Amino acid sequence: MSTVLLYLILLKAVATSFSGLASLPVLRADLVEHYRVLTDAELSTAVAIGRAGPGPIGLYVVSVGYFAGGVPGACAGLLALVTPAFLIIPAISFLRGAAGRRELRGAVHGVMFAAAGLLACASLPLARSAITGPLSSSLAAASFLALALTRADTVWVVVGGAAVGLLAAWAG
């Protein structure tokens, strides 16, 4: 499969979805069933890698691209992820002054409060898989307190979490 065709297939899957793994059925239909350049096991591994690494879960598309086409395929995957993101510019350009306009401020605040609710919800499935005992509960609570009560740099929260993880592996 050519890199251009792979890019177009990945772009179709990404651009017709609205969240990280929503592109999965389209990718499976095209790459596993139709073109047969990917196996179900590879697709599962790619999803696991998307979940395990930093950044968006959608980065699993880069892993899929690598399985299907090596490094050029991975580059096609990254490009397919980035391309539709620029569709936001016309919208944000149109609404640029919205935050300051009194008649639209209610709508922006509504979106902000809903965002808080959606973020809180997003933490629940994360918590179900990540909070497995006293150590992970303490880590979650400590990172909450560090962000809610101090102006600490997030990097120190991440570095602290990683250090605790290493200590746990050493002790365990």
Place this chain on the structure above:
Amino acid sequence: MAAQVTLKRLVAVALRVGNLTFGGGDPTMAAFHREIVTRRNWLTPEQYALAFGLARVTPGTNLLAFYVAVGWRLMGWRGALATVLAATTPSAAFAVLLTHSAAAWGANRWVTSVFEALSATAVGMTVATAWLLLRPYLRGRRAWRPLVFSGGAAILALGEWLSPVQIVGLAALAGLLWGDTEGP
């Protein structure tokens, strides 16, 4: 006084936050809130919310649209391109590395333990950002309104009655009809 935004500083924040935050898009957007709203005052909470809301309704990966929105809002096209590339390219390279050696990494107890710890910190960071978004508005006569919006959004999402895209649209419409909210 927060440092003024420059392309170099924006790229530095995108590199650090985009490539060191685990747990997916929401924790990463939460970490960005911390860095560009709370610590540096580069965006107001309302501008952040607009980027967050529009990213939800943009096709593709929400987080990447959010990067583009933040970068574009701060430094135009250069900022959009630089932010999205700085925040994603190292993570993508890491994904390739993991893919290349998936079996070895998956079995390594040190790596597994670090990933587990980072996932737990991501939970705390995400909840903290939800709290920080609401906190300035939880006072005055209309303090109940943020709770109604966020609680309603949470219930609709948990019950899977509406998709996040639909919830954001409904919240914008309801906010428009109800008018302005007292804020900080």
